Amino acid sequence: MKLHVQIKMNEALFLRDPESSELGKNILKHSIQLIHKSGFEAFTFKKLAEDIGTTEAGIYRYFENKHKLLLYLTAWYWGWLEFQISFHTNNIDDPTVKLKRIITLLATAVEDDEQTNYINESLLHQIIISEGSKAFLTKQVEEDNKQHFFKPYKDLCAVVGNIILECNLAYKYPRSLASTIVEMAHFQNFFMNNLPSLTDFGNTKEESEIISFLNDLVFAGLNKS
Amino acid sequence: MKLHVQIKMNEALFLRDPESSELGKNILKHSIQLIHKSGFEAFTFKKLAEDIGTTEAGIYRYFENKHKLLLYLTAWYWGWLEFQISFHTNNIDDPTVKLKRIITLLATAVEDDEQTNYINESLLHQIIISEGSKAFLTKQVEEDNKQHFFKPYKDLCAVVGNIILECNLAYKYPRSLASTIVEMAHFQNFFMNNLPSLTDFGNTKEESEIISFLNDLVFAGLNKS
DNA sequence: TTTTTATAATAGTATTACTATCATTCAAAA
DNA sequence: TTTTGAATGATAGTAATACTATTATAAAAA
DSSP states (O other), X not given: OOOOOOOOOXXXXXXXXXXXXXXXXXXXXXXXXXXXXHOXXXXXXXXXXXXXXXXXXXXXXXXXXXXXXXXXXXXXXXXXXXXHHHHHTTTOOOHHHHHHHHHHHHHSOOOOOTTSTTOOHHHHHHHHHHHGGGGTSSTTHHHHHHTTTTHHHHHHHHHHHHHHHHHOTTOSOHHHHHHHHHHHHHXXXXXXXXXXXXXXXXXXXXXXXXXXXXXXXXXXXXXXX | OOOOOOOOXXXXXXXXXXXXXXXXXXXXXXXXXXXXXXXXXXXXXXXXXXHHTSOHHHHHTTOSSHHHHHHHHHHHHHHHHHHHHHHHTTTOOOHHHHHHHHHHHHHSXXXXXXXXXXXXXXXXXXXXXHHXXXXXXXXXXXXHHHTTTTHHHHHHXXXXXXXXXXXXXXXXXXHHHHHHHHHHHHHHHHHHHHSGGGSSOTTTOOHHHHXXXXXXXXXXXXXXX
């Protein structure tokens, strides 16, 4: 039995549900490929349309603009990751072990999970590392937030924050530590590969080292106070 | 006696040195105002030209494109901040005290320092918080890095990393901890003001709390190992 | 005075980010 | 079976963006 993960998406993110048609799925699939290849700035609906073999207008029937598409992809990713996390930590009782497991999941390159053939999770993970912050680093954050576009991200951070609290009820900054872990799992990866002198892993470029760093950072903080 | 801080800029960042003319200084001044007001995405050289009262072509004589201008502004900011840090920690011997001082400087809103009347450091600080990451989160990071456009940022992180080492010679991740501190000083500020549930400071919105969080995070990590 | 240099004024191009219209297909409802 | 309607394809068109080029003019340096 293969359980099919269906991430429930905020309907305000799209005009027409991309998961409801072949064209829609192609939009998701090819946008991931294109953004991964050329970056979000160079990515346009025209290029995407050419890539798919449809027209620009066709894409616009699904997504209002490329920012909404990025919001969609990031929301999908965080939703998917939260599921992965809950799945892989399901049977773990010790919150410390749980938190370590989560750090590993956050900082490890994901392999494409064949469940959803129109979404390449591995590429999407890399997109989130380099482009993810651009989803909220805009003048419209407030509006986008009011429409709950960041809910999956905030939910995931809340999950992590709660486990942090379970590890140490007296710890004063569970939410900030959670967002720090999540952001740094990605940033240290980006730095390691692109600006290596900003990390201690420039030589090996091993994700395992990011994991060690985060574990060290987190558990020192939690055990102290 | 007023000492005039002159940040030495990488000449490959501009076509004509903006600090060498009135128009150039106006470009810096008004670009900071405009980017702060409307965000980097909505910012165009046309609007900037209208704002200054010159023409688009006039701007292009100074900067190749808006990405270079952003690189210039971020490089200026990090150079300026490194000077501020070295100035304000100059006479401090104890590395722990020094590091705390740096964390405070990183996380505190700067007041406009009248030295350079064409650069509003306070606005620039806010720009770095919301737009700074976009300087390196691009497909051209590698090229830009080869041209040393991120040197001021990397230098600052190196300074912080070295002080971390002074605090604890056995600590294994001084560079990564340094970049974490620098990034989080900004991200936690952005989150606090825009996505408050990702932090523990949503109610008070006090920078002092970010400082406490970072101090706690850093010194727990350093004293443990 | 001549020459250089910076700027202003104007024009023009390719691409981007859309919106609108109309014809076609194909499946479901009447 | 016909009708309807929803999704798509094809084509156009517009305003704004991201530039480049040309010429004239004014100010500063030689």
